[in-house]
Every structure is written in C-alpha cells, then in structure tokens.
Amino acid sequence: MARSDTRYREAYNRLLDHCAALSAGTPLPAETVLSEIAGVSRTVVRRCLARLSDLGVIALDGRAKYLLRVPGPEDRIDVTRSPDGREDLEQRFLDWILRFDVPAETPLSVAELARTFGVTQHQLNEFLAGLSRFGLVARRPRGGWMLRGFTKDFAIELSDFRLVLELDAIAKLVEAPVDHPVWQRLADLRERHLILASQIDTHFHAFSKLDEAFHEAINDIVRNRFVAEFQKVISLIFHYHYMWDKTEEKQRNAAAIQEHLAVIDALEARDANRAAEAARRHLRTSRSTLLSSLRHHDLG
Amino acid sequence: MARSDTRYREAYNRLLDHCAALSAGTPLPAETVLSEIAGVSRTVVRRCLARLSDLGVIALDGRAKYLLRVPGPEDRIDVTRSPDGREDLEQRFLDWILRFDVPAETPLSVAELARTFGVTQHQLNEFLAGLSRFGLVARRPRGGWMLRGFTKDFAIELSDFRLVLELDAIAKLVEAPVDHPVWQRLADLRERHLILASQIDTHFHAFSKLDEAFHEAINDIVRNRFVAEFQKVISLIFHYHYMWDKTEEKQRNAAAIQEHLAVIDALEARDANRAAEAARRHLRTSRSTLLSSLRHHDLG
C-alpha cells in the first residue's frame, strides 16, 4: 500500500509487445537494452523478466534468455492508469473558485479539494504551495490553507500589475521588425474585431474570446518566463469576470472593440505614445469592469 | 509515529501553570473554558485532564473537577519543540545554490536536501513546488526535481523583468507627495552614498548592502503583492552575484555609486525622464555584471 506499480505494469506490456514481434526460440537482449526499450530502470525490467519466466513465456538460463512462446493478448496485465489529475489542475481550480464564487478568506480543505479534483492530497498541497507565490492562497497559522481570494485589493493590485506588464509589451511591440509574425496576427485580429463590431447586436458574447486573443497576441512578444507565468493567471481571471458581469454587456463590449482597434491602429502606425495611451485607456476600462463585477458579488 | 504531540504537551504545561496559581480543593472550570485558557481545542484539553486525573493532580467527579494538590515543576512534561525549519528555508536554499554554485540542470534530491536543511521531505517538496512558479526548478519527467538554475537566459529574463518593475516604481516615485517618507529615505541614502564614495578605496565591499537598500527603497513605493514577491527573489540573486564577481570590484562599485546618485538627483528634481534614463543606465550595468559573473563560472 505505497505507490502504484503502474510503471511496472506498463513496462511489462511493452515488453510483451516487443516479444510478440519475435518468434519462439529467439534470444532476448541484455537487461540494459530491454530497460531502454521499455523506458524504465533495470529494476523494473528484472521484475518483468521474473514474471515472464514464471509464466513460461521466456526461459532464463544463466545469462541467456530465450523466448519460449510468442505471447498473445491474454498474457497482458491490467493497468488501471490513475488519471493524472495534475494535468490541468490549475485551470480546474481557478475555474472552481470563480464559477462557484468562493469568497475570500475561505478555509480550504485539502482533503475535500483532493476528492473533488481527483488528485492525492499530496499533489494538491504542492499545487497550493505554488499558488501561494501569487498570493492567491496562504497557509493558516495552525495548518491548512486559506483562500485569500478576489478581494478588492487583490483586483486592484492584479490590474496594476497587468498594466505594467502590458505597457512594456506595447513598447516592445512598436520596436518589432516589419517581418515579425505579430503584425500579421494584429492584422487578422483587426479583421475579426471589425466583423464582430458589425454583428455586435447578436454576437456580443463572442467578445470575451476575442479579448483573450488580443491580449495574448500583444504579450506574446515578451519572451520572459516570469511574465508568461503571470499571464496565465491574469488572463484566466479577467476572462471569467468578463463573462460574468452581465450589466450592459453589449455596450461594454462594443466600446472595448473600439478600444482594441485604437491600440491596433497606433501600433501599426508605430506610434509608441499613442499606443501606450490607448492601451492605458482600455486597461482602465477593463479594471473597472473587474471591480464592478466584484461589487455586484458583494451585494448579492 | 505520526505527527508530534507538541501541541498537547505545551497545553498540558500551560494548564499546570494555571492550576499552580490555585489552591487544593478549588473546582476547575468547564472544558470549553480550559480550552480557551490553553488556546487549544477541547480534544487536547480532555487528553490533558485525563493525564492530570491519572497522576492524581485533579479528581474528576461527574461533571465536577477538583484540584487535589497544587502541581509543582516536577509534574511538567518535556516538550522538545522541533525547530521550525520552514522559517527561512527560501533564504537558505538560494544561499545554498549560489554559494556552492550549483550548476543548471542539476537533479535535486528531496531526501538529501531535506536532511541538509533540517526539514521534512514534505516541507521541502512544497517549497520546491512554490519555486517552480518562478521557473527556478522544475519537475523531472519521472519524478523528482531539477534545478533549472542560473543560466544565461534566466539571468537575461530576470534582468528584463527587474527593469520593467523598477522603471514602473521610478515613475510612481516621481509622483509621490512631498511629505512621503520615501524622500527622507532617499536623502539618507544620498548621504550614505557620498560617505562611501569618499572612502571607496578601503570600504568598497560595503556597497553590496547599500545597493540592496537603494533598490528596496525605490521598489517599496509600489504596494503590490505580486511585485513584492518577486522583489524578494530578485534582490537576493543580484545581491549575491554582486558580492562574488571580484573583477574590478572597486571600479564597478565606484561607478555604481555615481549611477545611484544620478537616479536620486533626478528623482528629487521630479524629472521623470531623467530618472528613468538614469535607472535604465544603472540596471544595464547591473545586468552586465550579473552576466559576466555567470561567464566566469562557465569558464572556471
């Protein structure tokens, strides 16, 4: 009752597959070679060989190994791969917080969360430890975790930080060479914005996705691991709140489209000051949208 | 052999102290009250009461509790508080990496590190998970961790990021009101810089500390949890590398002092452009120092 032996089971089946391609009587290569074939350590290979020998698939004679019979599908062992929940834990966790509108200062139960997300407590603990670097969660004095959550201060600080990063990206973008792929991306985005603007009455919901694409294109110019890490969180949070604050959604989105187009115009004109000003204006709008969506939650 | 019972032991001694102030025959208050006195849950209080009763210090009679005898120092139980190594794990870990010049792509052994730092593997795992958010370490495909380390790319990206944050701080600083404490701090820093400049021949080692104080004062103006979190790491890394690159240390530090003074001058003149330019110049120097210290390590 310790760690799972998935690794061994998978290796065993891989080795079976390897043997199935041979004919009976063929000698098998050395353990080292087999371990490379199966992509595991020699320890695992030896366990597999022992079982193969027990079941009479191979014969071990000193240091020689012969295939006694060609294995079939019935020889395989079950491998109930525990689904690796760590995959998109971040997405799912943020989604959970935002979707269920978990309030700030909520105590988080590792055990419960681990159940809901289908991961071990250990994995969840590590994940929370990571998030604590973003100030999103914190350890409680007597053990356990607490969601520091989307308070007003958090939103303001996040918006400020976003502004700093994005203005930097804008400044770098203006300096990008003419053959940089970003210009094509921006041209495409302009098209999509114009199309959406013409259909705003019926398709205004589609803006959220477009907003994400727009900011991603801009920030993509900054090749920086620190920036990239933050962008993931930032975009997710803004994306969700955009979708939720339903007050005057159509007007807001129509206005935002124009703000985006103003940024694109200025960028294509290589006018750094104008681009910065346009970006600043848009991010100010974005920030107040985020804040107002928080206010609505406070009230209701 | 699970978690320590330090909490229980400390609570027990606290309750003893409480009883020592009473006289024999005095009735004790309810469990709930005692739990507030000792600052623990009722569960712990009950365990303490059971022991007190076993040792004949108190008598439990239905719901009444009487003090049989006034406890003395001999009744206390040992409490060997395990030192909380989590305290400054971050400092010590970065110190270790930098001091022993651990190269990039080094596999990190949780077991070994936990031993050296005197923490449990669990705690170290959580810590590494946190660091992975900064891209300093990463999980290895088959379990375990790897130090991604101070490569050239890392240094460049870190410097870039620092530049972005610090220019923002500078811009905000210029706008700070005249009665903001930062101006006094800057005035003090100017003094210290001038003093050090006059003694540069003998005291040039002292610059590293001064550099740290200077950047801290500037960045302190930005009240932002995300910025603050990064500053911790940034300052530590630059601080160490400053101390190590011994090539032309005196000249470098003398030059850096002048760069700092130029920033202070511009700030006090409320000249945003000049301050930004001066900061940019200083950070450029700082960056090349960091890079050259990496190059030296590569060679040697």
Add this chain to the structure above:
DNA sequence: GTTCTTGTCCTAAATTATTAAAAACAATTG
C-alpha cells in the same frame, strides 16, 4: 424548558512507514 457541559463521533492535516523505482556498486561470465 432552556442553557451549559460533556460524551461521542467524524473529518482533516501532519508525519511516519511502506513500497516501487532508480541508481550505484560489486561480482561474474564469456
């Protein structure tokens, strides 16, 4: 009957123990 106190039980979190896997080292064989 209401309120305070305690008994009981359940859940959570920290930490140890256990197991699988990897790696290092020694021995052996061709």
Add this chain to the structure above:
DNA sequence: CAATTGTTTTTAATAATTTAGGACAAGAAC
C-alpha cells in the same frame, strides 16, 4: 577486460497512522 547480471542503497510516491479540531447529541443544572 568488457559486457552483463546480482546485490545493495537511496530516492520518491503514497497509504496508514496519529493528533487535532469541530459537530452534534445527550444529559445535567438551573
């Protein structure tokens, strides 16, 4: 002596254990 295997040690993942916290119910005291 080079390749291979046997053996041992170490590491990392995870289940099990234990302490702690809290909820609820039963009962006593007023």
